[in-house]
Amino acid sequence: xxxxxxxxxxxLLEEDSRLDCGQLAKLLGTTAEEVDQEIKRLVDEKVIVKxxxxxxxxxxxxxxxxxxxxxxxxxxxxxxGFDEVAERICRFPEVKAVYLMxxxxxxxxxxxxxxxxxxxxxxVSQKLATLDSVISTATHFILKRYKHxxxxxxxxxxxxxxxxxx
Amino acid sequence: xxxxxxxxxxxSEVVSALKPSGIRxxxxxxxxxxxxxxxxxxxxxxxxxxxVREACISALERGYTAYTSNAGIPELRRxxxxxxxxxxxxSYSADRxxxxxxxxxxxxxxxxxxxxxxxxxxxxxxxxxxxxxxxIRLAGGVPIFLRTTAEHNFKLTPQELERxxxxxxxxxxxxxxxxxxxxxxxxxxxxxxxxxIERHDLLVISDEIYAELTYDRLHDSFAALPRMKERTILISxxxxxxxxxxxxxxxxxxxxxxxxxxxxxxxYTMLCAPIMAQMAAVEALRHGMQDxxxxxxxxxxxxxxxxxxxxxxxxxxxxxxxxxxxxxxIKSTGLPASEFAERLLLEEKVAVVPGDxxxxxxxxxxxxxxxxxxxxxxxxxxRIDRFIRRL
Numbered sequence: 126x127x128x129x130x131x132x133x134x135x136x137l138l139e140e141d142s143r144l145d146c147g148q149l150a151k152l153l154g155t156t157a158e159e160v161d162q163e164i165k166r167l168v169d170e171k172v173i174v175k176x177x178x179x180x181x182x183x184x185x186x187x188x189x190x191x192x193x194x195x196x197x198x199x200x201x202x203x204x205x206g207f208d209e210v211a212e213r214i215c216r217f218p219e220v221k222a223v224y225l226m227x228x229x230x231x232x233x234x235x236x237x238x239x240x241x242x243x244x245x246x247x248x249v250s251q252k253l254a255t256l257d258s259v260i261s262t263a264t265h266f267i268l269k270r271y272k273h274x275x276x277x278x279x280x281x282x283x284x285x286x287x288x289x290x291x
Numbered sequence: 292x293x294x295x296x297x298x299x300x301x302x303s304e305v306v307s308a309l310k311p312s313g314i315r316x317x318x319x320x321x322x323x324x325x326x327x328x329x330x331x332x333x334x335x336x337x338x339x340x341x342x343v344r345e346a347c348i349s350a351l352e353r354g355y356t357a358y359t360s361n362a363g364i365p366e367l368r369r370x371x372x373x374x375x376x377x378x379x380x381x382s383y384s385a386d387r388x389x390x391x392x393x394x395x396x397x398x399x400x401x402x403x404x405x406x407x408x409x410x411x412x413x414x415x416x417x418x419x420x421x422x423x424x425x426x427i428r429l430a431g432g433v434p435i436f437l438r439t440t441a442e443h444n445f446k447l448t449p450q451e452l453e454r455x456x457x458x459x460x461x462x463x464x465x466x467x468x469x470x471x472x473x474x475x476x477x478x479x480x481x482x483x484x485x486x487x488i489e490r491h492d493l494l495v496i497s498d499e500i501y502a503e504l505t506y507d508r509l510h511d512s513f514a515a516l517p518r519m520k521e522r523t524i525l526i527s528x529x530x531x532x533x534x535x536x537x538x539x540x541x542x543x544x545x546x547x548x549x550x551x552x553x554x555x556x557x558x559y560t561m562l563c564a565p566i567m568a569q570m571a572a573v574e575a576l577r578h579g580m581q582d583x584x585x586x587x588x589x590x591x592x593x594x595x596x597x598x599x600x601x602x603x604x605x606x607x608x609x610x611x612x613x614x615x616x617x618x619x620x621i622k623s624t625g626l627p628a629s630e631f632a633e634r635l636l637l638e639e640k641v642a643v644v645p646g647d648x649x650x651x652x653x654x655x656x657x658x659x660x661x662x663x664x665x666x667x668x669x670x671x672x673x674r675i676d677r678f679i680r681r682l
Contacts, residue, residue, distance in 0.1 A: 148665070
């Protein structure tokens with residue numbers, strides 16, 4: 126599989142990870158075996174990390190999750206900088222994402238998911254704020270997600286074209 | 292006795308004699324049905340990229356609502372000039388050789404009207420878009436149809452060109468990448484035609500509306516051949532490349548004398564293209580190429596998918612190198628294309644367009660647009676398979 130096909134394969138899977146090897150082979154003009162091998166290789170190389178579905182939990186009658194973004198100010202440590210504390214924060218399963226930020230009044234941006242606001246608040250006060258290097262936290266709850274990972278969550282994709290046209 | 296009574300119609304003879312588009316009847320039938328999967332759509336399945344839509348909204352907000360100069364706003368003509376030079380190595384003067392039109396359709400109309408005298412013959416390379424013949428007739432010309440076949444991947448051969456030229460032949464019109472076959476012409480293939488065209492002093496109307504949608508190599512413009520620009524009217528537009536069909540925005544490029552003639556018709560009949568669409572098109576050409584690349588990648592994948600799927604179910608299909616149509620042969624079924632398409636629609640609710648709509652030599656083929664979702668394509672192939680096996 127050439128470089129272009131590999132990139133296209135990744136983009137196709139990023140869009141729809143349910144596409145099977147046969148479909149992917151047809152789309153990319155190659156064989157199912159080759160696609161299968163390539164996916165295995167990409168998984169081994171940790172280029173493909175997981176095959177998750179993008180779920181809009183807001184559409185569930187009782188959304189089981191609340192999400193918060195937390196600005197965390199920390200003291201960097203000699204030799205390890207921010208990495209040590211960031212990795213510690215990452216280990217909590219409630220933490221969905223951790224980013225080191227530039228230009229903000231804080232250092233780490235932490236995305237946190239919990240069942241209730243109380244649960245998130247208690248995680249912040251008991252687990253996050255109490256870490257040695259953490260100087261301060263500011264918690265922002267997400268009220269509604271409009272777009273996530275490049276995908277508009279509420280967008281309708283009606284086909285407005287005529288059925289037959291020249 | 293009134294004049295109408297004498298001729299039997301209030302319409303002109305030319306208009307009375309025009310056949311209604313073969314697609315029309317089919318469209319009426321398909322639109323009256325529920326649950327139809329349509330491979331009959333001759334336009335992109337993408338919505339116009341947001342940056343382009345946003346540029347239009349911004350133009351409206353800033354009050355750009357007036358007429359523009361007849362040929363189009365200078366910024367747009369300059370962008371078209373730059374774009375054609377960069378992409379296809381053809382160079383037209385923004386001031387004297389480019390006219391912005393209401394879609395490529397208007398461009399075809401003014402090109403033919405500008406050059407034809409009554410009785411002039413125009414060679415029409417078929418299968419082709421449905422408007423060429425009627426527009427030639429409306430302009431007083433006589434269409435002479437050139438055949439292309441699946442055996443030659445629907446490319447125009449020198450032999451077919453040569454044997455149809457008469458002393459009355461004024462011009463030739465063709466569209467590559469082609470609707471409905473998806474066929475393209477390479478530089479070498481153009482080079483085999485150019486000496487014949489030159490020897491017979493023909494004008495060339497080159498409809499390049501699908502120029503951006505090629506999947507194996509870049510489009511070769513006929514106008515890029517040595518000495519051909521001076522006899523070529525190049526037509527293109529924003530509809531297919533930028534998914535802007537409803538904006539009705541195209542352009543025509545031609546040597547200054549021809550452009551001046553076309554501009555006369557355009558200024559009296561259209562005045563100018565809508566200003567907000569022109570402003571949006573400037574944005575498309577300046578910053579929209581990455582959107583085009585993304586769409587082309589997706590069409591290429593679906594092209595691969597459809598061609599392979601058709602061959603899996605036993606439908607012979609040449610590899611379309613451009614546009615977003617596959618044009619498989621249905622000759623093995625023994626059905627005429629119109630009957631095949633009608634029964635496929637009624638029995639399996641899949642809409643395709645019978646190939647003979649695009650010219651006699653399209654008989655025995657159906658046009659399948661793959662500008663639709665993979666899910667729909669999969670279902671369509673399944674239903675076509677079932678239909679063929681039942682025949």
